[in-house]
Amino acid sequence: MGYDFVLGGESHTVHPIHEPEGPNLRIDGQPLRAELVPGLARGEFFLEVDGRRERLFLASEGDVHFVHWRGRTHRVEAINALERARRAASAAGGTEVLRAPMPGTVVEVATRAGEDVVAGALLMTIESMKLQTAITSPRDARVAEVFVSPGATFDQGAELVRLESAEDEGEADPGDPGKGGQPG
Amino acid sequence: MSQVRGIEKVLVANRGEIALRVARTLRRLGIQSAAVVHADEAGSPAALSVDEACPIDGDTPVAAHLDSEQIIAIARRIGADALHPGYGFLAENADFAEAVEAAGIRWIGPSPESIRLMGDKIESRRFVGAAGHPLTPSASEEDDPSTFAERAAAIGFPLLIKASAGGGGKGMQIVAAADELARAIDLARSEAERYFGDGRIYAERYVEAPRHVEVQILADAHGHVLHLGERDCSIQRRFQKLIEETPAPAMSDALRARICEQAVGIARAARYRNAGTVEFVLAPDGEFYFLEMNTRLQVEHPVTEMVTGLDLVEQQIRIAAGQPLAFAQEDVRFEGASIECRLCAEDADQDFRPAVGRLLRVHPPEGAGVRFDGGIAEGGSVTTAFDPMLAKIIVHGANRQEAIERARRALSETVILGCTTNAAYLERILGHADFAAGRVETGFIPAHAKELAAEPLRPNERATILAAAALANRDFNERVEAVPQPHASMGAWRN
Numbered sequence: 001m002g003y004d005f006v007l008g009g010e011s012h013t014v015h016p017i018h019e020p021e022g023p024n025l026r027i028d029g030q031p032l033r034a035e036l037v038p039g040l041a042r043g044e045f046f047l048e049v050d051g052r053r054e055r056l057f058l059a060s061e062g063d064v065h066f067v068h069w070r071g072r073t074h075r076v077e078a079i080n081a082l083e084r085a086r087r088a089a090s091a092a093g094g095t096e097v098l099r100a101p102m103p104g105t106v107v108e109v110a111t112r113a114g115e116d117v118v119a120g121a122l123l124m125t126i127e128s129m130k131l132q133t134a135i136t137s138p139r140d141a142r143v144a145e146v147f148v149s150p151g152a153t154f155d156q157g158a159e160l161v162r163l164e165s166a167e168d169e170g171e172a173d174p175g176d177p178g179k180g181g182q183p184g
Numbered sequence: 185m186s187q188v189r190g191i192e193k194v195l196v197a198n199r200g201e202i203a204l205r206v207a208r209t210l211r212r213l214g215i216q217s218a219a220v221v222h223a224d225e226a227g228s229p230a231a232l233s234v235d236e237a238c239p240i241d242g243d244t245p246v247a248a249h250l251d252s253e254q255i256i257a258i259a260r261r262i263g264a265d266a267l268h269p270g271y272g273f274l275a276e277n278a279d280f281a282e283a284v285e286a287a288g289i290r291w292i293g294p295s296p297e298s299i300r301l302m303g304d305k306i307e308s309r310r311f312v313g314a315a316g317h318p319l320t321p322s323a324s325e326e327d328d329p330s331t332f333a334e335r336a337a338a339i340g341f342p343l344l345i346k347a348s349a350g351g352g353g354k355g356m357q358i359v360a361a362a363d364e365l366a367r368a369i370d371l372a373r374s375e376a377e378r379y380f381g382d383g384r385i386y387a388e389r390y391v392e393a394p395r396h397v398e399v400q401i402l403a404d405a406h407g408h409v410l411h412l413g414e415r416d417c418s419i420q421r422r423f424q425k426l427i428e429e430t431p432a433p434a435m436s437d438a439l440r441a442r443i444c445e446q447a448v449g450i451a452r453a454a455r456y457r458n459a460g461t462v463e464f465v466l467a468p469d470g471e472f473y474f475l476e477m478n479t480r481l482q483v484e485h486p487v488t489e490m491v492t493g494l495d496l497v498e499q500q501i502r503i504a505a506g507q508p509l510a511f512a513q514e515d516v517r518f519e520g521a522s523i524e525c526r527l528c529a530e531d532a533d534q535d536f537r538p539a540v541g542r543l544l545r546v547h548p549p550e551g552a553g554v555r556f557d558g559g560i561a562e563g564g565s566v567t568t569a570f571d572p573m574l575a576k577i578i579v580h581g582a583n584r585q586e587a588i589e590r591a592r593r594a595l596s597e598t599v600i601l602g603c604t605t606n607a608a609y610l611e612r613i614l615g616h617a618d619f620a621a622g623r624v625e626t627g628f629i630p631a632h633a634k635e636l637a638a639e640p641l642r643p644n645e646r647a648t649i650l651a652a653a654a655l656a657n658r659d660f661n662e663r664v665e666a667v668p669q670p671h672a673s674m675g676a677w678r679n
Contacts, residue, residue, distance in 0.1 A: 003654065003657070003659075003660050005650050005653055005654060005657075007641075007646060007649060007650060007653075008640075008641065008646075012646065012650055014650055014651075014654040014660070016660070025651055025654065025655075027646075027647045027650050027651060027654075028643075028646075028647075030643075030647065032647060032651065034648075034651040034652075034655060035655070036652060036655040036656065041547065042545065042547075043544075043545040043547070043599070043601065045652070047648060047651060047652050047655075049647075049648055049651055054648055056652055057545060057547070057599045057601060058601075058652060058653075058656050059544035059545040059601035059602060060544070060656050060657070061542065061544060061602065063657065063659070065652075065653040065656050065657065066544060066545070066601035066602060067649050067652050067653060068599045068601060069648065069649060069652070070596075070645075071595070071596030071597075071608060071611060072608045072638075073599075073600065073601065073604070073605070073607070073608070074649050075604070076649060076650065076653035078653065078654075078657045078659065078660065
């Protein structure tokens, strides 16, 4: 699974290439070799890419990266594949179902049908392979249905929670990550 | 120890870049400095630059800066001898200036009467016209309705018929030629009636492709008035200046001298004191008309400082202390050229939409002839609470070409990460052939919108930027390191 990076309103896919030599990245299908080396000034880096040395400045806040290169500043946002799926679901309709990423057990349920939740709100905690994971809401939404209860076991892909829009309005703009499911 | 007798402590009633800039001069002159600071800006460079940061509050940060009583109370409490209002906020509020003086505090600026006179657009135009200075030719219908069309035609075409009570571009008719006049007058009158309930109209010369040229005035309390040259501020977007320069490009010395002379005459007629700026509209045919006078220090004053070597804030303080100007008109020297670019938190590629964000990295430009006047620092937040201007990048060069090159390089080297700025857009304006040729006018930006749009990135450029971002991304890098398969498929589920 590759990572999506949004630059200039367009989505691009970047895959790592696990080879000892040669290209280490595939960007939009094109392989290249790149290394990021810190420079002297704060935020200064050198990107050694395909034999060239590019001087740039980089700063990141979570999954948002700002790159200053050749006199222009660019904003790049990393969207992991799971987030991509959430956005596609949000964009497709007001309803989305959160599914289990792997088999496990429900530790506790923190919500109930009918509750309005905000993006990031804890919905439930599950446990798999001795790891506990928080299932959080991807956007501001209303919990339509909770399919499992504490102690229940589930398979990979099982439905955990169904969300719908709190209001019956337009859907999340896939290019507008910070604003959850609210229009504009 | 203060170098200016009578002024030991100054309260700066402003914030951001101008508060920082005034504080710098106060420090240099050995004058104790204080500033009003809203809680949201307690850690700002301006707050940290003064000896005394005085808290102010209000319903909003802007409201706090407009609270005259609170500010004067603070000035009194801390024993300030004088108050510098900066620009914006209460800087051109005659009542505030009066109240400051009534409280026994020197106002670093002109008299309240001057502020009042020049703050009224109709009054100031009447005054300037009566004093014999050029105004945009105009004719008002109500002066004599029966001769209005004649008087309007005498202005010359193209002209504008406007509603006296109008605004927002409504109720205006552009009349290209004499045969359109009668119909345009009827139309304008009925629209004025309909939109504003007031059918009064007037005609005004329509200047196509006007240039905005202004003159810096300095006057003391002893009757000495002089000018410090003109500035061209034609590069504007939505009536806001973006780039200012001195000397005005593509202008004969004779015209330059005439404009400056008119400005001095206007200031003298108004018995003006302290620093001020007289603004003119310059038509392509070389005619110029009084637009308005700004009774304060302007944002773009640094370009004048760069070519004259003078510190205008220092001059303001000395004048406020009652000192006569230490030099005469013939002593003022103008060296080289200077350009200022207003760095703003906005997305020039999205119709200049205001941008917000946390400033993750700030590296101002440096080098010979480069000056950075900014009120921002790393870690600060850019919000919509205040004006989107973050900083001014000012350069000086031996000539205009060198100034343009220095400005372009400074803009390219300015690193501000975390909030979108117009730096690259400003650089594109400076790189445009028409700008280089001095073909500037207030419609420059809309006229060149297509050419000024950002070049789309080429695929290999995109790849470089994406590679950098990917390698900087923590999750991506964790994936790049050897990760067992089952966990790899978990994606970004967080524990």
